[in-house]
Amino acid sequence: MRTWRRPLKLLKILFWLLLVAAGAVMVAPSIWRLAYPFSYPAAIERSARTNRLDPMLVAAVIHTESHFNPRIVSPRGAVGLMQIMPATGAWIAQRRGDPGYRTESLFDPATNIAMGTWYLAALSREFHGRLVPALAAYNAGDHRVQQWLARGVWSGSDRDLAAIPYRETRDFVARVMAAMRVYRRIYGPTPGRGG
Numbered sequence: 001m002r003t004w005r006r007p008l009k010l011l012k013i014l015f016w017l018l019l020v021a022a023g024a025v026m027v028a029p030s031i032w033r034l035a036y037p038f039s040y041p042a043a044i045e046r047s048a049r050t051n052r053l054d055p056m057l058v059a060a061v062i063h064t065e066s067h068f069n070p071r072i073v074s075p076r077g078a079v080g081l082m083q084i085m086p087a088t089g090a091w092i093a094q095r096r097g098d099p100g101y102r103t104e105s106l107f108d109p110a111t112n113i114a115m116g117t118w119y120l121a122a123l124s125r126e127f128h129g130r131l132v133p134a135l136a137a138y139n140a141g142d143h144r145v146q147q148w149l150a151r152g153v154w155s156g157s158d159r160d161l162a163a164i165p166y167r168e169t170r171d172f173v174a175r176v177m178a179a180m181r182v183y184r185r186i187y188g189p190t191p192g193r194g195g
Contacts, residue, residue, distance in 0.1 A: 032186050036179065039068045040081070043110040050114075051121035056187070057131070058117055060179035061138070064172060070109045079106040082116025092119050132158045132173060139172040140164075 038044070038059055048055040065083040066072045078085050084092070086103040092115045093101030105111045123134040126142055133156040137145040144166075148154040154163040158177060164170040 032182070036063060036182050036186055037068050038183070038187055040109045040113060043113045047110075047113045047117040051117040053117055053121055053124070054180070056180050056183040057176075058113065058120075059183045059187075060176045061116070061120065061135075062113070063179045063183075064175045070107060070112065079103065080112035081109055082112050082119075084112060084116055084119070088119065089115060095122075127156070130156055132156060132161075132177075135173045135176050136164060136169050140166050140169040 036059075044058050044062075045055050047053075048058045062068055062081045065078075066081050068081065070081050072081075072083070073079055074083055076085070079089070084106050086106070089103065089106050090101060093099075096115075096118060106115070120134060120138055123137045123142060124131065127133040127137065127145070133145050133149065136148075136154075136156075145154075145156075148165065149156050153165060154160065158173070161170050161174055164173070
């Protein structure tokens with residue numbers, strides 16, 4: 001009599017384990033989307049398209065810089081989603097021909113994203129389309145990165161991020177690159193439409 005109960009008990013346990021595993025697979029995309037949100041999709045896609053950037057890159061920078069908090073101000077004074085320094089914002093506004101720039105405008109998500117993507121695209125052009133040095137420059141400043149490259153301190157490759165002299169910049173570049181891979185995996189080619 002007991003011999004048939006043991007296999008039945010094992011079958012029940014196996015059934016519940018499969019049910020839990022199936023639920024985890026179905027919930028996993030939702031959990032990933034909570035951890036890696038794609039807020040402000042229209043602004044990101046529009047600014048990415050205008051500046052010829054991958055929207056996943058823009059989302060990864062925002063995720064790394066502010067975790068999509070438009071009101072955040074860093075201890076150093078960087079503002080908003082893409083953590084733009086007020087002086088850099090003024091420089092971007094001047095280059096873009098925006099005479100109405102005020103530091104407070106950096107708290108507006110669409111403005112911050114437009115300015116941050118313009119700046120990232122400008123850095124990308126400065127570094128001849130090389131994403132990794134452009135990201136390093138976004139964090140540490142283009143003059144520093146130009147010096148590192150000119151002096152042979154760093155090759156500009158993601159293979160030798162450890163050679164970047166600033167730990168904060170090393171971590172920033174690595175985190176953005178990792179986040180971009182996650183965003184591509186979660187959202188695919190059409191993130192704003194749940195694609």
